[in-house]
Amino acid sequence: xxxxxxxxxxxxxxxxxxxxxxxxxxxxxxxxxxxxxxxxxxxxxxxxxxxxxxxxxxxxxxxxxxxxxxxxxxxxxxxxxxxxxxxxxxxxxxxxxxxxxxxxxxxxxxxxxxxxxxxxxxxxxxxxxxxxxxxxxxxxxxxxxxxxxxxxxxxxxxxxxxxxxxxxxxxxxxxxxxxxxxxxxxxxxxxxxxxxxxxxxxxxxxxxxxxxxxxxxxxxxxxxxxxxxxxxxxxxxxxxxxxxxxxxxxxxxxxxxxxxxxxxxxxxxxxxxxxxxxxxxxxxxxxxxxxxxxxxxxxxxxxxxxxxxxxxxxxxxxxxxxxxxxxxxxxxxxxxxxxxxxxxxxxxxxxxxxxxxxxxx
Amino acid sequence: xxxxxxxxxxxxxxxxxxxxxxxxxxxxxxxxxxxxxxxxxxxxxxxxxxxxxxxxxxxxxxxxxxxxxxxxxxxxxxxxxxxxxxxxxxxxxxxxxxxxxxxxxxxxxxxxxxxxxxxxxxxxxxxxxxxxxxxxxxxxxxxxxxxxxxxxxxxxxxxxxxxxxxxxxxxxxxxxxxxxxxxxxxxxxxxxxxxxxxxxxxxxxxxxxxxxxxxxxxxxxxxxxxxxxxxxxxxxxxxxxxxxxxxxxxxxxxxxxxxxxxxxxxxxxxxxxxxxxxxxxxxxxxxxxxxxxxxxxxxxxxxxxxxxxxxx
Numbered sequence: 001x002x003x004x005x006x007x008x009x010x011x012x013x014x015x016x017x018x019x020x021x022x023x024x025x026x027x028x029x030x031x032x033x034x035x036x037x038x039x040x041x042x043x044x045x046x047x048x049x050x051x052x053x054x055x056x057x058x059x060x061x062x063x064x065x066x067x068x069x070x071x072x073x074x075x076x077x078x079x080x081x082x083x084x085x086x087x088x089x090x091x092x093x094x095x096x097x098x099x100x101x102x103x104x105x106x107x108x109x110x111x112x113x114x115x116x117x118x119x120x121x122x123x124x125x126x127x128x129x130x131x132x133x134x135x136x137x138x139x140x141x142x143x144x145x146x147x148x149x150x151x152x153x154x155x156x157x158x159x160x161x162x163x164x165x166x167x168x169x170x171x172x173x174x175x176x177x178x179x180x181x182x183x184x185x186x187x188x189x190x191x192x193x194x195x196x197x198x199x200x201x202x203x204x205x206x207x208x209x210x211x212x213x214x215x216x217x218x219x220x221x222x223x224x225x226x227x228x229x230x231x232x233x234x235x236x237x238x239x240x241x242x243x244x245x246x247x248x249x250x251x252x253x254x255x256x257x258x259x260x261x262x263x264x265x266x267x268x269x270x271x272x273x274x275x276x277x278x279x280x281x282x283x284x285x286x287x288x289x290x291x292x293x294x295x296x297x298x299x300x301x302x303x304x305x306x307x308x309x310x311x312x313x314x315x316x317x318x319x320x321x322x323x324x325x326x327x328x329x330x331x332x333x334x335x336x337x338x339x340x341x342x343x344x345x346x347x348x349x350x351x352x353x354x355x356x357x358x359x360x361x
Numbered sequence: 362x363x364x365x366x367x368x369x370x371x372x373x374x375x376x377x378x379x380x381x382x383x384x385x386x387x388x389x390x391x392x393x394x395x396x397x398x399x400x401x402x403x404x405x406x407x408x409x410x411x412x413x414x415x416x417x418x419x420x421x422x423x424x425x426x427x428x429x430x431x432x433x434x435x436x437x438x439x440x441x442x443x444x445x446x447x448x449x450x451x452x453x454x455x456x457x458x459x460x461x462x463x464x465x466x467x468x469x470x471x472x473x474x475x476x477x478x479x480x481x482x483x484x485x486x487x488x489x490x491x492x493x494x495x496x497x498x499x500x501x502x503x504x505x506x507x508x509x510x511x512x513x514x515x516x517x518x519x520x521x522x523x524x525x526x527x528x529x530x531x532x533x534x535x536x537x538x539x540x541x542x543x544x545x546x547x548x549x550x551x552x553x554x555x556x557x558x559x560x561x562x563x564x565x566x567x568x569x570x571x572x573x574x575x576x577x578x579x580x581x582x583x584x585x586x587x588x589x590x591x592x593x594x595x596x597x598x599x600x601x602x603x604x605x606x607x608x609x610x611x612x613x614x615x616x617x618x619x620x621x622x623x624x625x626x627x628x629x630x631x632x633x634x635x636x637x638x639x640x641x642x643x644x645x646x647x648x649x650x651x652x653x654x655x656x657x658x659x660x661x662x663x664x665x666x667x668x669x670x671x672x673x
Contacts, residue, residue, distance in 0.1 A: 058514040062467055158434055162443055175454060184440050191445045204490070205447050206438035211429050220432060230437055309428055316432045
């Protein structure tokens, strides 16, 4: 074998081989020439919390910086009527604020590509623009108002309203709507079977017995250990396409549903459709905000009625909670509370859509 | 159909006419009945608020005592009830809202933040009583880390209290072993392991005698290489003639025993002179070699070697 230019070929690898691990250095030396400087270790004090004066200085410096930021923030030109995404969460629109301008600005009119349409939505569709279906805004407004009314009435009758938005940006809108309407929220996956197999899935989740003023009655806490899981009285779904199972379960359990129906969704899956764009966070934010505000109004009405001393819904039967333990000899009374839907499941009237065509005639 | 007066005006006029005529009629009737007694007439002056002859019965008093005690309905304890893990989601939303509220506070680098022992996953599951997936808990811990990075001088009370609820009981980072000291007879003790050998070294100041298992260095390690290894910590710090070594080594072969003595000796030397640490670290004397022989597996010839492939 002829080896040419051995050094040039192998030198890099040889260099790499030559680098010794630190542990091995000891085998190459027999004598040390290093003079070890031995110095006494300075006594280290244990680190203490910053003294109060330092703390105050840091706080004041920060306050000063913030004040300055605030001051400079106000300088410059003012942009009026701009879209503030945070405003949809801070101060969502009320049902009375629904205008076609608001809906148009929040892109609720944009549907899907015409090839993806569901022909059941043809009556909500205004036309086609650049290959995309445009949803009729007056229809959206009418159906949104109807849905808001449903939410308000359910809230006023003490129903449990569940807001569901399982897409990526829906979390804050859904949580905020639930907070306003004193409802419930899901922003992650709906666990299939939460309604049809509720005892298994929601059995460990806590419930409480409340009086007409929504104050908990702690004495009745122990009656809740053997209860079956609760079911919502109304489900508001922001993305029905991904939550088919949820809507199916609601159908099996006679739970009315409200859903944002885009042009590619099946409108018959929900009880009260809102034809609108469900892919834009802004449009979903507006719709969730409106429904949340509607729920808020309903809750206000309910609390007002409670303050004047009457319930807007049939009260819980105390016997169902096993309160009279001494009276009843048999401790194994069926302690399930009769669960009637708080609002009749009957479909409200079709909303009246102001038909612009007939007006022009 | 143009009417001269608006509808509302006509309605108002109509209603006014009706009301005046009826009130007039009633007063006239009353007058006529009382006319017979002129003395009484004075007493029946029309006051603005006359008592109605048949007052509407007042609504019965609201019994608020009863109302607040009576159970009205059963509702979930948490707004996240239908998610199946309400407590975890409540914690998460709470932490997120706190994080957003104090986002503008100055932070320190992650290394400078105080070390916190958050719940381990299993402990957290016990804490909330729900089966929380690993990934979700990791995301929650990320928020905890972010809150923990707020400058210590400015941490709000709320953040401090919230973070405290996620700490596991006890303080694992506070429990540090007490630093070893030289005992009253001037001995420093160090222990070391290498391969399957373990060594205990007692180091005293002296003239450079080395006894390993009661034998001299040459008897214990006939190979020069091993002798070099065993005394390397003293050699590299040129302290061979300043200490006496008394070592006890068990287990393993000669190399393992020699290097176990190295580690034990270095550790014992550090008790006498802590300032030597950087030097010993650099010389590789206090670096633990944690490698052990890998076990043989069934189906393998050795730990990893597979039997040769045979056609049949």
